[in-house]
Amino acid sequence: MKSGPDIARVAALVGDPARANMLTALLDGQALTASELAQEGGVTVQTASSHLGKLLQARLVGVRKQGRHRYYDLGGRDVAHMLEALMGVAAGAGPTRVRPGPKEPALRKARVCYDHLAGDLGVQLYEGIRRLKLLAKDGEAIALTRKGRRFCTDFAIDLADLERLRRPLCRECLDWSARRSHLAGSLGSAFLARFYDLGWAKRVPSSRVVAFSSTGEKAFLDRFAA
Template identity: 55%
Template structure:
């Protein structure tokens, strides 16, 4: 007797190369049109349309209509987390692909994973907050401590407000290039938003790369030491 969710249905949706390429193209949190996704996947618009229909029906994508244009984005952070984890498995156990990936130094160092920070900088952020005792594990859960609440408040993040949201606040997300965890959830989103608002880093247009300035990287490390 089968128990638990039917992962085979979702796995079959992601498993097609064209659909997988479209899903990874949406990992930076942007919404793209069918034509843009077809280009990213290297397939025809007609084929892309059929794939998008299946991904929508399967609950992996959301669609937003503005006038004549239809925009597609990942359904949510849980979909992004699943794809990020699969990237790590694929990189470890399958052959190399001739495409920009973790071998790209800029992409390896710092990138967007849906709406939070990943790569070396994301893992560094996660590990330092754990070392400082701002975050602690409780079984599979990741919780914010009293000292963490104070540090995040000084950064301008309202932990109480985040905890009232329906979205999971703290989530350890397996990083596909580092094979260690970075911080996801609404707290991860708020931290990346704060970093960008301060001008410490900016996303390179058309890529997942988050490029830190020397001053920005220095300021982030200073906050982590003194926050």
């Protein structure tokens, strides 16, 4: 009966609206201060502090002290993955369907998932580079082909840098809106950073939306969704 990990404990933590909002706010990978998270959660700082204490104890978030601020970030990639999985279920569940707010279509199109691109464009990116044979499945891991490595160099992504990290280079991540995979891992992260650098896209403040400029989107589609 009591087999496997204690799933109810962590689910209950995410089950509180205030905490859920905080976690979702952290889902883009950037760290936020306790007061900012209180704002995101729609509660006072005292309440938020209590919540953060619990999340911290369960390792769902981490902290870095910096001066008189305390920066909280997500506990890890598996936490992000779990949250996205929850969204996948929540999206198609309940009689109280999520009413598609004004931001919804934008989120569906392109958003940040921890530190890489998700949404329609994220899926297009992944499928594009698969179609161009820049990536190949080799056994368990996805790996860059020779052609892929050349492409990255051309695209000003320093592979040597990425490979020094202990983090896997390529990884699939399931998209809750598109229900398809997109590219995660350090390479996914590097791609997104490059899009920012090139001025193709930028983050919309205080949301997970990634806004592509019209020229940026054209360039993006040109490269990857040919």
